[in-house]
Amino acid sequence: MIKLENVSLVFQGGSVALSNITTEIKEGDFVYLIGHSGSGKSSFLKLLYRDTYPTKGIIDVVDMEVSSLPKWKIPILRRKLGIVTQEPQLLEDRTTFENISFSLEVLGYDAKEIDAKTSTLIDLVELQDNAYKFPYQLSGGEQTRVAIARALASNPLVLLCDEPTGNLDPDLSIQIVSLLEKINRAGTTILMATHDSSIVNRRKKRVLELSDGKLIRDETEGTYV
Amino acid sequence: MNKLSYVIKNTFINMRRNPLLVIATVLAVLVSSFLVFTTLSGRAVVQNNTSRWQNGVHVVIFLDDRVTTTAHKQLQESLESYPEVRMVDYFSKDEATEEFKILFKDQPELVQEVDFEILPSSLRVNLNNPSDYTLIIERMEGNPAVKEIRASGEAIERLLSLTNTLVLAATVFAILIAFAAFILIINTLRLTAFAKRKEIKVMKLIGASSTYIRLPFIFEAIFESLLGTSIAVGLGWGVIQYSKDSLVAESIFDITISDGYLINLTLGLILSSVLFGFFASYVGIRKALNE
Numbered sequence A: 001m002i003k004l005e006n007v008s009l010v011f012q013g014g015s016v017a018l019s020n021i022t023t024e025i026k027e028g029d030f031v032y033l034i035g036h037s038g039s040g041k042s043s044f045l046k047l048l049y050r051d052t053y054p055t056k057g058i059i060d061v062v063d064m065e066v067s068s069l070p071k072w073k074i075p076i077l078r079r080k081l082g083i084v085t086q087e088p089q090l091l092e093d094r095t096t097f098e099n100i101s102f103s104l105e106v107l108g109y110d111a112k113e114i115d116a117k118t119s120t121l122i123d124l125v126e127l128q129d130n131a132y133k134f135p136y137q138l139s140g141g142e143q144t145r146v147a148i149a150r151a152l153a154s155n156p157l158v159l160l161c162d163e164p165t166g167n168l169d170p171d172l173s174i175q176i177v178s179l180l181e182k183i184n185r186a187g188t189t190i191l192m193a194t195h196d197s198s199i200v201n202r203r204k205k206r207v208l209e210l211s212d213g214k215l216i217r218d219e220t221e222g223t224y225v
Numbered sequence B: 001m002n003k004l005s006y007v008i009k010n011t012f013i014n015m016r017r018n019p020l021l022v023i024a025t026v027l028a029v030l031v032s033s034f035l036v037f038t039t040l041s042g043r044a045v046v047q048n049n050t051s052r053w054q055n056g057v058h059v060v061i062f063l064d065d066r067v068t069t070t071a072h073k074q075l076q077e078s079l080e081s082y083p084e085v086r087m088v089d090y091f092s093k094d095e096a097t098e099e100f101k102i103l104f105k106d107q108p109e110l111v112q113e114v115d116f117e118i119l120p121s122s123l124r125v126n127l128n129n130p131s132d133y134t135l136i137i138e139r140m141e142g143n144p145a146v147k148e149i150r151a152s153g154e155a156i157e158r159l160l161s162l163t164n165t166l167v168l169a170a171t172v173f174a175i176l177i178a179f180a181a182f183i184l185i186i187n188t189l190r191l192t193a194f195a196k197r198k199e200i201k202v203m204k205l206i207g208a209s210s211t212y213i214r215l216p217f218i219f220e221a222i223f224e225s226l227l228g229t230s231i232a233v234g235l236g237w238g239v240i241q242y243s244k245d246s247l248v249a250e251s252i253f254d255i256t257i258s259d260g261y262l263i264n265l266t267l268g269l270i271l272s273s274v275l276f277g278f279f280a281s282y283v284g285i286r287k288a289l290n291e
């Protein structure tokens, strides 16, 4: 599903975000990408959805060679991925329902399908009572759920989440992870960046640990140490 | 279908964001198109009028009443021998009377008053090149058979050169204003893109194609440009209709312009405005979306 070979990312000015990373994530996996702030987690994810491209190395995501992907193919890649960024990036002037239906609209669904599918997604992330609220009326956890529902609009093969529990208290964080586990059980591969040790240690999953841009650990049933 | 409605809906949502800029843009396009429309049709009117003149009489040589038939024949033959002369017509006193009656048939009191004896006979000269009229005047002046020489050339040449100057000046202004419209469109699109930066970012994340993201911008530019030009062309047709109907214009100048010409001009302008909007949005989007 995701494959990196000797991937390095060096920014202009010489700061090294990632160095020489080789790893593979299989279909249906649930993987935590951990590391301190500044260790390169966001950069890792951005490489996968072609927000940046590597200085060196080969990246393969959902059978597309991302490292040499022409610009016009980026939308094709992104439709196979669900992306939840560090900030939820909700549209402030739209309700939960509209934020989700917006992405279905963008993807070209019919008006009839949009309503039905939006409701399904709202049920999935359990936001039935908040469907007609605006983002400022939602808690942090609820906003993250909207972002997750929106990312699922295209029925992605892989869901990439960048610190979705970043500023949530532990209970809410666990709820978000449970939601992601539910999505994962339905077949979606999940890669979640986090520096939240309690989450990682709660149920042991595969852990990739970054430190100063280097992949220092890859454990199938890892913990946050 | 759904995509089209999305694009149209967003085009209007975008335009409602900066109504003043949209108005300024439409006005600039309007003024520019109106200048082009009126000067081009004005020039066509002048050309139509002068082309009749080009094929008509360039110099009229009024003959002295005492001139004998042989003398006017000689004069006519020598005129016809000049290389710059294409044709010479003799116009007798009787023919001059007939012509006068026809020309002033709307004013019977005038026709009653006039003593037709004073109307002279004349030689009407058609030249190969109308601007050679001065040569004819030079040659005929001082000839005892000639009473008076009139050449319409000077006035018409002045009219033509004035028209050309006006067309040139109007073209320069039209281009300047079109450039202003161009900058306005680019700025409108930039403001729109700025206001929608988050929406655009989300669309890109979700996997919207770049055409899909761009279409509302392209539509907006084309719509504004098309609206301005359409109003300008409508006004232009109105002005021409008004001039045709107005008596003042009728007495000075004949507003002859074919509908075919106007329709072509209209279609040409409409097409240009679509291309203009398209080009402006192309440049505007590159600046606005940083691509």
Ligand SMILES: Nc1ncnc2c1ncn2[C@@H]1O[C@H](COP(=O)(O)OP(=O)(O)O)[C@@H](O)[C@H]1O
Residues within 6 Å of the ligand: A011, A012, A015, A016, A017, A035, A036, A037, A038, A039, A040, A041, A042, A043, A044
């Ligand atoms: N656009 C950029 N230009 C230069 N350096 C950057 C840029 N983005 C990130 N970095 C640097 O790359 C390193 C990794 O950043 P990031 O991937 O955001 O880490 P994390 O998400 O783990 O906190 C940091 O040192 C950061 O300062």
Ligand SMILES: [Mg+2]
Residues within 6 Å of the ligand: A041, A042, A043, A086, A162
């Ligand atoms: Mg980060």
